[in-house]
Amino acid sequence: MKILYAIQGTGNGHISRAREVVPILKKMCDAEVFLSGARTNMPLPFEINYCSKGLSFEYNKKGGLDYYKTARHLEPRRIMKEIRDFPVEKYDLIINDFEFISAYAAKRKNIPVMAFSHQAALLSEFTPKPSGFNPAGSLILEHYAPAQYAVGLHFRAYDDYIFTPVIRKEVRMLQSRDNGHYTVYLPAVGDKELTEVLQLIPEVRWEIFSGNAKYPSIEKNVSIRPVQNDQFLRSLEACTGILTGAGFETPSEALFLQKKLFVIPIQGQYEQYYNAEALRHFGVPVASKFGKHILPLLQRWIERTQEIPVHFPDITEKLIEQMLFDQDPFFIPTVAIG
Numbered sequence: 001m002k003i004l005y006a007i008q009g010t011g012n013g014h015i016s017r018a019r020e021v022v023p024i025l026k027k028m029c030d031a032e033v034f035l036s037g038a039r040t041n042m043p044l045p046f047e048i049n050y051c052s053k054g055l056s057f058e059y060n061k062k063g064g065l066d067y068y069k070t071a072r073h074l075e076p077r078r079i080m081k082e083i084r085d086f087p088v089e090k091y092d093l094i095i096n097d098f099e100f101i102s103a104y105a106a107k108r109k110n111i112p113v114m115a116f117s118h119q120a121a122l123l124s125e126f127t128p129k130p131s132g133f134n135p136a137g138s139l140i141l142e143h144y145a146p147a148q149y150a151v152g153l154h155f156r157a158y159d160d161y162i163f164t165p166v167i168r169k170e171v172r173m174l175q176s177r178d179n180g181h182y183t184v185y186l187p188a189v190g191d192k193e194l195t196e197v198l199q200l201i202p203e204v205r206w207e208i209f210s211g212n213a214k215y216p217s218i219e220k221n222v223s224i225r226p227v228q229n230d231q232f233l234r235s236l237e238a239c240t241g242i243l244t245g246a247g248f249e250t251p252s253e254a255l256f257l258q259k260k261l262f263v264i265p266i267q268g269q270y271e272q273y274y275n276a277e278a279l280r281h282f283g284v285p286v287a288s289k290f291g292k293h294i295l296p297l298l299q300r301w302i303e304r305t306q307e308i309p310v311h312f313p314d315i316t317e318k319l320i321e322q323m324l325f326d327q328d329p330f331f332i333p334t335v336a337i338g
Helices: 013-028 067-072 076-085 100-109 135-143 191-198 229-238 249-256 270-282 292-303 316-325
Strands: 002-010 030-039 050-052 093-097 113-117 149-153 181-185 205-210 217-219 222-226 241-245 260-264
Touching: 002 013, 002 100, 013 030, 013 093, 013 249, 013 316, 030 100, 076 100, 093 100, 100 113, 135 270, 181 229, 191 205, 191 222, 191 292, 205 229, 241 249, 241 292, 249 260, 249 270, 260 270, 260 292
Parallel strands: 002 030, 002 093, 030 050, 093 113, 113 149, 181 205, 181 241, 205 222, 241 260
Antiparallel strands: 217 222
């Protein structure tokens, strides 16, 4: 069986999952890798067979999507050519982690696609949903990466085809402890904006991981470090809590390590509103955007304990084996995608 594993490379979450999934895939079958997108700070420890700029979202420095920059960087002719020319016919199955080009290339040539992503889990009627309806966000979730089958990943197994997060072995091996600092990963907020607010809580040591910083720096109680996998893991292992976006992988890792968690969704990124709503059900504090107005919320979070029991067993290898070889139809989502 020849498999293509297609990864959405915008941000570090999909990359983090791929570091765990791809080596297992390569043990079980003839697997190749397609990386699409260009906003990640995490290297991949395996060969990438195909690479594309793909479709990448751009952020402003205030915690939201920059629609103008995103639209300006779109290259529809290139994307359509890549879809038309991509050799998906070489593969028996595309396993797709929310990747646009391979999904539409496969749809065009009638090659089966199995979604293996967090986004697939958001389409279940049983998944917690944010208040209000976002037509554009719903269209993206439903049609960005069409697939005939799906395995969804979420903080809880809300449906038959949904499973708990893939926690990479690097995180499972950490010895969680509390050295008193708070880790910050808010890539859509500028370093200056973060520093100005966090310095107003001087009794806390903040360790910011920034995609913009080239060198480490310290200003009073705030340190800024470039995003590097090893350093981020060391900070996460020893922190009291983590202030982060409402993505999927970083909150999952924080919950797994029993760290205090505070999330701020990236404005305009509909998936993160879903995650924020699910985390709110867990008792995690959520702010709509970053700024001085959240200082009272942050202060209360710092002063209080937070215990959220979760069970994220290591089922990744078993799940991939079932995806490849089991004919059980539990992979078919309750809501069709694509």
